[in-house]
Amino acid sequence: ETGVTQTPRHLVMGMTNKKSLKCEQHLGHNAMYWYKQSAKKPLELMFVYNFKEQTENNSVPSRFSPECPNSSHLFLHLHTLQPEDSALYLCASSQISATYNEQFFGPGTRLTVL
Amino acid sequence: DAKTTQPPSMDCAEGRAANLPCNHSTISGNEYVYWYRQIHSQGPQYIIHGLKNNETNEMASLIITEDRKSSTLILPHATLRDTAVYYCTYYPFVSPGEKGGSEKLVFGKGTKLTVNP
Numbered sequence: 001e002t003g004v005t006q007t008p009r010h011l012v013m014g015m016t017n018k019k020s021l022k023c024e025q026h027l028g029h030n031a032m033y034w035y036k037q038s039a040k041k042p043l044e045l046m047f048v049y050n051f052k053e054q055t056e057n058n059s060v061p062s063r064f065s066p067e068c069p070n071s072s073h074l075f076l077h078l079h080t081l082q083p084e085d086s087a088l089y090l091c092a093s094s095q096i097s098a099t100y101n102e103q104f105f106g107p108g109t110r111l112t113v114l
Numbered sequence: 115d116a117k118t119t120q121p122p123s124m125d126c127a128e129g130r131a132a133n134l135p136c137n138h139s140t141i142s143g144n145e146y147v148y149w150y151r152q153i154h155s156q157g158p159q160y161i162i163h164g165l166k167n168n169e170t171n172e173m174a175s176l177i178i179t180e181d182r183k184s185s186t187l188i189l190p191h192a193t194l195r196d197t198a199v200y201y202c203t204y205y206p207f208v209s210p211g212e213k214g215g216s217e218k219l220v221f222g223k224g225t226k227l228t229v230n231p
Contacts, residue, residue: 042221042224043201090158103158103160103219106157107157108155
């Protein structure tokens, strides 16, 4: 248990569906992240929110839309996804300081796009 | 693109030390080396980090070369539960609230460590 929870843990959706992934951190951190992990590929950073402001959008397609309503919650809204978007989506949080940025990861949402 | 180079796989006997190397020749003077591991189907887990001095915690030791271009993660007495993919990365200095995306950690493909009984 890392203090970062993600729901749902598994999601199957069609290409025309709209769904949302939810992440919540109970650690009082000031930054939250979305990562994508495809089979046999490295973790890819998608979005970073620092103090609730998006500071990084790593060239992610617009069919992925993040939302950070407060420092404890992070959403990833999904619409018109493609089968190649099937992957493990990981949320992380950290308390950024000048010398320390340990990221705490949630268990991930396993997404399958049919 | 990954900024670090690690062997794709390693094997270690249970109870022996596992030494996992990482090359990070492009690291800058203010960047910290971080190690994470990912056990199958779980999120990555932080292990240790360091700047230029060797570091030790309850999980592992980190040895950083004097020129800081490479490091070694040492698991002193590997157990079967240490079987995982180990990622080496580095992270630049950033002030709290600073914008610009420098908070990100870039993960490479890591080393798949298999601890054998």
